[in-house]
Amino acid sequence: MSDIIVAVDGPAGSGKSSVSKEAALRLGWAYLDTGAAYRALAWHCLDEGVDTEDADAVVARLADFDYSIGMDPQHYFVRVGGEEITRDIREPRVSAVVSHIARVPEVRVGLNDLFRRLMAENPKDGVIVEGRDITTVVAPDAPVRVLLTASAEARMARRSAELSAVSAEATAQQLASRDAQDSRVVDFMNAAEGVTTLDSTDLDFEQTVLALLDIVHARTP
């Protein structure tokens, strides 16, 4: 069982997954990407031909959602039914519908239970868990809670740099649309009480990782 939980949330493209994974690697801890579960369920629905806007049909798919994720930052993977879908869940077609899945209350309850179980079963000394509602809903009692932010311009530039085949404008639109839909469900733009804000707008990747590690070291024994 993890002794220390570091909870990280924030908007799309702020660096939650990449920065959390690298910080976990350096600490020798586990890394839990919660967005991957929402993406994998969205992928599963698309794979089964389910209308992702049909909440009942989505909830029905939870029953046969055979999900597994690698929490070792050096061996990250996402599987559904034994099929490796680590890259597939990042495709724009999945990003475009994942917010439909995420707004279904039964989905959130089911996945939050899964996240808490995965954290409890983790044998390493600590875990960095990241996603939209981690500091407020999934792990509100975590000893370290961080809201990782960056300006909309910085986040869009980072995403555009990743997806060279997609136009910067389309990327910006998709990111803004996903944030707008997600923010109806959880507030990931404002730090809740006790949550430390880390603004990475003017930091490069390495500086952001070091800043997160500083916060972790300052708050843990």
Ligand SMILES: Nc1ncnc2c1ncn2[C@@H]1O[C@H](COP(=O)(O)OP(=O)(O)OP(=O)(O)O)[C@@H](O)[C@H]1O
């Ligand atoms: N401080 C930084 N400076 C420059 N690039 C960064 C920084 N932090 C992260 N990145 C890069 O920005 C991109 C987006 O980061 P990442 O995927 O970790 O964001 P995210 O918050 O997890 O987004 P999403 O919620 O959409 O999955 C990645 O290519 C990552 O390497």
Ligand SMILES: Nc1ccn([C@@H]2O[C@H](COP(=O)(O)O)[C@@H](O)[C@H]2O)c(=O)n1
């Ligand atoms: N704790 C979370 C994590 C994710 N979501 C939803 O999943 C989408 C994908 O998340 P990424 O971090 O991989 O971009 C995200 O847009 C949310 O719709 C969530 O609701 N709660």
